[in-house]
Amino acid sequence: MTRLTLLSAGVAFTLAAAPALAQEGDFIIVQSTTSTEASGLYQHLLPIFQEEAGIEVRVVAVGTGQAINNAENCDGDVLLVHATAQEEAFVEAGFGVSREPLMYNDFVIVGPAADPAGVAGSTDVVDALTKIAESEAIFASRGDDSGTHSKELELWEVAGIDVAAVSGSWYRETGSGMGETLNTGIGMGGYVLTDRATWINYGNKGEYTVAVEGDEAMFNPYGIILVSPEHCENVKAEAGQTFIDWMLSDAGQQAIEDYKIDGQQLFFPDADESQS
Amino acid sequence: MQSFADAFGEAFRLIASFDADLRAIVFLSLQVSLSAVIVAAIIGLPLGAFLAVSRFPGRTAIVVAITALMGLPPVVVGLIVYLLLSNSGALGPLQLLYTPTAMIIAQSLLITPIIAALARQTIEDLNDEYHQQMTLFGLTSGQRLVTLLWEGRFSLMTALLAGFGRAIAEVGAVIIVGGNINHVTRVMTTTIALETAKGNLALALGLGIILVSIAIAVNSLVFALRGTAERAAYA
């Protein structure tokens, strides 16, 4: 029976060690979109914040849809996504305290050097999408209810193209994250709508370049929301608010501005205008 | 496109540097998956042995169900555990979501059917050989289970290794219940998923090579220990 005792002791140890490992000090959970994680922004920001505030930030990076859903289930203290309409609905439903504009970047359409739809250099996204649809060049969509996906659907609607009807032909829904969709789209030689930050930090570009950029319609604002302590008792409202306050403060906004890859700035602070 | 050569180069670079982050990720992977194997063994081995030696109405249905559950998709297990551990779920007050413990729970659920089903087959075969002899020793049902588990220990190691292989390799369950939080719940497979999403394919594959190497190392270690133990038992 000594074996069994040893075994149980081992289990007790590992089970006990695990939460202990997880609960050192004060921490909050941020339900986040993937682009902020995949772009490396958090690895730049969070150590600075932790140093200043002594609060550890744990990021769960999933699609915007899933992040909102998780936050609604009270599985996070702060929500950081980029789908303004859904964020406002979240606050209106009483799940969040308020939505604060945090930063923005923009969406771009990346495409192969061969440019089968002839859209390279365009600054008119609706025109570019129309050309892609007319030439039936392959377009890879997230298809995952994420912020980027909602934005893309919005743009197709403006262009008057019913992509649901052609899904599976030249319009391909990957049903996965931004990076995976880029991998898939590039593999198929298709066009992909992506946020600029993910694209700059993306390591598998191959022959791809930015084909369409600079249209105002491709503006990509990120908001930050404290999950409502009235809706979720377990929310660490104080620590969460400290994080939000810091992100919106001069120091936080400066840190966002300072994050660059290869000399390119990925996100642009957006807090000042609304807070003044 | 990045080549396999790049991936191997990346793997060697990672192993050579073996920095603190990588060490923590490897350690957490092993901690989570080995704990899951222990938990699953404590449940699965006696369950499998019990099903092997007992006859009761509905037994076949249970055996079929457990065998079918060997093919349980990790993402489904992840979802179930997430719904249970979520703050809006039944076990929310335990505050286990996004902790290594949640990952251990998910992986234990995932591999318990594997260990139970393989143990049942092993023990059932062994019982055919042993049951008359055990009757002659006047063993109680409980003593039979213990004796069969001990006599089948070398074959049962394979069941445990199968469970370990499944646990260390899966990503679907741990990424949902662990959240892939840097320095907290990030393991080998979720790191590989993240690096793939970042388009760092060589790095991702390099990590994959390390994962496979670790799996090989664990298996070799077990086989070596088993060889030594077997020689001791048979020497």
Added chain:
Amino acid sequence: MLDRTNTKALSATPVSGHNLKIERSGRLLLGVEQIVFGGDAVTAILGPNGAGKSMLIKTLAGLQKPDRGDVSWNGSTPSRDGYRKVGMLLQHPVLFRRSAIANVIYALKQAGQGTRDAQALAHEALDQAGLSAIADTSARLLSGGEKQRLAMARALALKPEILFLDEPTASLDPASTLRIEEMIGAAAKVGTIIVLVTHDMAQARRLSERVLLMHRGRIIEAGRTADFFDRPNTPEARAFAAGEILL
């Protein structure tokens, strides 16, 4: 140490069967009206393959439930506790994946011996079987003859009142057969009731006092060994004793 006098009140012998019947798909495998093992030291059960010899002793040893009829161990039905006094050497005895001595110790401890007593008794048993030299060898690595002697030593170490033996020397060479026969003889000498299933008529003559001849599930002749071989009553027994093939 097992104290025989203490357990006398709870004796498991005589072992008897009444109206035992086992049928499979309409074929009679065992049909024995009355059988008692109590007095004689060594009984040999003879008969061709499929005659029901193994089935009879397995039924009496409680390993096989008869379709009809009762087995009595001195008035009780076979039970877990009774196995301390009713022993059986299976045709293919199972040795556990541990050393020779550990196999014997395991059986003794299971029968209620303390660790120290079990060790002492096990060494004694291996000694008597001439197996002291291989006490620490894994049981699974022994030769066929050694395995059988170990299984026999393990069965005898429990000091059963009655020991059923199912073809104990079936696949052994003459030397190993001799060792097993010596062990049977020694056990009989200290009062163990031996029931021996065998195909070896010479062995039956050498060891037994009583012979049962079985054919198609039934006991067709029973008698003193000398009478059986010299003056068989039935034509089948005459044929069998004469070494003819019984179909």
